[in-house]
Amino acid sequence: xxxxxxxxxxxxxxLHIGTARTALFCKxxxxxxxxxxxxxxxxxxxxxxxxxxxxxIEQALDWLxxxxxxxxxxxxxxxxxxxxxAEKLLAEGKAYKCFATxxxxxxxxxxxxxxxxxxxxxxxxxxxxxxxxxxxxxxxxKTDLEGYTSxxxxxxxxxxxxxxxxxxxxxxxxxxxxxxxxxxxxxxxxMGVTHVVRGxxxxxxxxKQIMLYKAxxxxxxxxxxxxxxxxxxxxxxxxxxxxxxAMDFKDMGYLKEALVNYMLRLGWSAGDLxxxxxxxxxxxxxxxDITKSPANMDIQKLNWLNGExxxxxxxxxxxxxxxxxxxxxxxxxxxxxxxxxxxxxVQRENLLPNLAKAADIYIADSxxxxxxxxxxxxxxxxxxLAELVSKLEQTPWxxxxxxxxxxxxxxxxxxxxxxxxxxLRAALVGTPQAPGVSELLIVIGxxxxxNRLKAQF
RNA sequence: GUCCCCAUCGUCUAGAGGCCUAGGACACCACCCUUUCACGGUGGAGACAGGGGUUCGACUCCCCUUGGGGAUGCCA
Numbered sequence: 001x002x003x004x005x006x007x008x009x010x011x012x013x014x015l016h017i018g019t020a021r022t023a024l025f026c027k028x029x030x031x032x033x034x035x036x037x038x039x040x041x042x043x044x045x046x047x048x049x050x051x052x053x054x055x056x057i058e059q060a061l062d063w064l065x066x067x068x069x070x071x072x073x074x075x076x077x078x079x080x081x082x083x084x085x086a087e088k089l090l091a092e093g094k095a096y097k098c099f100a101t102x103x104x105x106x107x108x109x110x111x112x113x114x115x116x117x118x119x120x121x122x123x124x125x126x127x128x129x130x131x132x133x134x135x136x137x138x139x140x141x142k143t144d145l146e147g148y149t150s151x152x153x154x155x156x157x158x159x160x161x162x163x164x165x166x167x168x169x170x171x172x173x174x175x176x177x178x179x180x181x182x183x184x185x186x187x188x189x190x191m192g193v194t195h196v197v198r199g200x201x202x203x204x205x206x207x208k209q210i211m212l213y214k215a216x217x218x219x220x221x222x223x224x225x226x227x228x229x230x231x232x233x234x235x236x237x238x239x240x241x242x243x244x245x246a247m248d249f250k251d252m253g254y255l256k257e258a259l260v261n262y263m264l265r266l267g268w269s270a271g272d273l274x275x276x277x278x279x280x281x282x283x284x285x286x287x288x289d290i291t292k293s294p295a296n297m298d299i300q301k302l303n304w305l306n307g308e309x310x311x312x313x314x315x316x317x318x319x320x321x322x323x324x325x326x327x328x329x330x331x332x333x334x335x336x337x338x339x340x341x342x343x344x345x346v347q348r349e350n351l352l353p354n355l356a357k358a359a360d361i362y363i364a365d366s367x368x369x370x371x372x373x374x375x376x377x378x379x380x381x382x383x384x385l386a387e388l389v390s391k392l393e394q395t396p397w398x399x400x401x402x403x404x405x406x407x408x409x410x411x412x413x414x415x416x417x418x419x420x421x422x423x424l425r426a427a428l429v430g431t432p433q434a435p436g437v438s439e440l441l442i443v444i445g446x447x448x449x450x451n452r453l454k455a456q457f
Numbered sequence: 458g459u460c461c462c463c464a465u466c467g468u469c470u471a472g473a474g475g476c477c478u479a480g481g482a483c484a485c486c487a488c489c490c491u492u493u494c495a496c497g498g499u500g501g502a503g504a505c506a507g508g509g510g511u512u513c514g515a516c517u518c519c520c521c522u523u524g525g526g527g528a529u530g531c532c533a
Contacts (some may be wrong), residue, residue: 010533045532102531109529118459119529138531156462165460165529173531180533203461204528227463228526262469265482269470272481291463291470294526298468301483311496348495358494406492421492436492 003035004194007061007068008075008184010042011053014245015060017297018199018229021263023066025226026197028264028285030069038191039068043076044183060246064256065278073191075183082178082186085216086139086171094215095171097137098125120167139172141212149207154224155290156200161207169208181205185212193221197287200225224287227267227294249302253325253352258306266295275308307350315339318346318355325356328363333448337362341443344435361429362443367452372433373426377456380423384413386457388420389450397446403438427456 005026009019030037041057043049061067089095098121100108109119126142144163152158171182178186188196203225213220249259261276268291270276270284310318319338330338341362342355349355369377388409395405410420422432428440428449441449 008533012533042533048532105531113458116458120459153462159461161461167529170531175531177531179531184533199527200462201527202533205533207461225462230526265469267469272471274469274482293463295470296468298483301469304483345495347497403492410492417492425493432493434493435495438492 001194003030003033004038004192005030005035005197006038006040006188006191006193007066008040008042008198009057010045010048011050011057012045012048013053014247015057016244017246017249017263020060020064020066020246021229021266022198022226023061024064024260024263025224025268025285025287025290027066028281029195029197029287031282032285035194037069038073038193039070040073040075040187040191042180042183043074044178044180046076046177049076056247060250063250064246064260073187075187078183078187078190079177081190082182083172083176085186086178086182089141089171089215090139093142095139095141096126096168097131098140098168098170099132099135099137100124118165120165121169123168126168136174138170138174140168141171141208141215143168143208143211149210151206151210151220151223153203153206154195154222154287156203156225156292159203159206163207166207166211171212181208181212185209185216185218188221189213189216189218195222195224195287197224197226200227224290226290227292229266230294230296253354254302254306255309255321255352258302258309261309262302262305266297267291275305303350306352307346310346310350310355313346315342318342322352322356322359325353326359326363330363331365333365334363337443337445341435341439344439344443348435361431361434364430367427367430367455369426370431373431376422376426376432380419380457381415382423382457384415385420385423385453388424389453389457392441392453393450397442399438399442402441403436406437423456424453427453 007019007023007026009015027037029035039061041054043054058067058072086095090097105121108122112119121140125140131137143166147163148160149163149166150158150160169181170179172178206223206225210220246259250256257277260278264276264281264285265274268285268289270289273280273284276284313321316339319335319342338359342359345355345358349358388406391405391409392402395401406420406424409415410417421437424437425432425434425440428434428437428444434440435443444452
């Protein structure tokens with residue numbers, strides 16, 4: 001049997017980070033098993049679904065390289081088939097028409113709540129045959145009244161759900177449209193889905209769906225209910241927590257590789273491995289290794305991972321990532337400096353926007369001193385430093401040699417290290433907050449470095 | 458209220474009855490390195506929610522309590 005998984009977002013909002021993680025797990029599992037990973041847009045909620053959200057969801061999945069293996073299936077296009085299935089159940093006596101109005105049912109629930117009971121449909125039309133003519137009705141599934149509906153959940157283990165807790169739920173609305181329960185079951189079956197991987201907020205829907213599978217004569221797929229992601233305070237992830245949409249993380253300057261790795265480790269692990277690239281993940285990923293407890297978002301760890309991935313990238317690739325944050329055109333020499341300087345900068349900053357800011361020192365072709373730099377220069381012994389500059393001029397332009405020259409100079413003059421290094425940094429890049437002087441000299445290059453130094457000393 | 462699910466350091470997690478003096482990672486603290494800021498290195502602090510069982514022996518199995526999450530829609 002070939003494994004088929006699916007991601008089924010409903011276009012009522014942007015792609016939630018939790019949904020993105022579900023997509024990751026679905027795709028990884030399918031690839032691990034040599035199966036297929038499909039996608040379906042659950043747009044049966046006509047009130048809230050929008051085409052714009054569909055676009056947004058696809059863009060986010062695209063960014064993360066989590067696009068389905070085949071073109072998207074739109075649930076709304078299968079309405080005819082859903083209806084046909086409901087009619088079949090009706091004809092077989094496995095479902096029935098209910099003529100109760102929404103108001104009537106609301107009142108029923110109100111009374112149940114007043115009696116401290118679990119609000120549930122009371123089966124008032126289950127056995128009635130005195131159907132009124134020309135009145136709107138919904139179609140409800142005739143569910144099992146007693147016993148348990150059970151399944152072996154791949155992540156949660158064996159679950160027994162008492163049938164007394166499940167009412168005769170609606171499968172076809174009064175306007176003839178299918179509800180979610182009917183639509184998922186029908187579509188998952190029609191798409192050949194073998195493993196339903198989704199958030200554990202669907203555990204309560206599962207027994208209903210199993211009943212539907214059975215009533216329809218369909219094979220029941222395997223289920224894997226993974227815990228939801230919570231915010232840093234342990235509460236449900238919401239907009240209050242900042243980022244909830246996958247794309248928010250792109251906007252904040254995270255690398256997709258880092259986000260994917262982070263999502264992977266949220267609720268799943270393989271021994272002590274932390275940094276796992278996608279290819280390794282395919283080999284290692286098993287649904288059964290997903291944790292049962294919910295995970296809290298920890299932005300610090302994401303930051304760390306981002307830095308790890310940044311350090312692995314080529315200067316060219318890093319430059320491409322930070323370009324959007326630079327908001328300026330680069331001169332040829334600036335680009336050259338950036339390419340040389342980025343590997344050093346990346347040791348200091350984990351996030352793209354911060355890195356871009358740090359890269360500022362290499363962008364300008366002419367130096368502009370900030371306040372601190374001006375102070376360091378004002379305090380400096382310019383005559384002595386001028387001697388250093390001419391020594392540097394005679395030194396082979398290699399980091400180690402330059403460093404040796406500077407250290408030797410410091411030793412023989414007896415000057416304090418910072419009294420040498422700080423003014424040098426100031427002269428070189430306009431701020432004392434910069435990488436090591438010898439690193440700066442290399443990045444900026446011999447000619448330009450000497451120009452800048454001689455301008456001050 | 459009722460039902461379902463969950464429960465190891467601050468956070469992500471390892472742990473499938475003796476390997477646990479509970480391991481790793483992020484964050485934190487100290488020291489080292491050092492040219493500011495970082496990187497790196499070494500070390501430190503830090504958890505089995507509580508109570509009952511079962512067992513020669515429980516982080517691991519069972520029950521209860523507590524806490525958290527979810528469901529209880531003609532939403533998905």
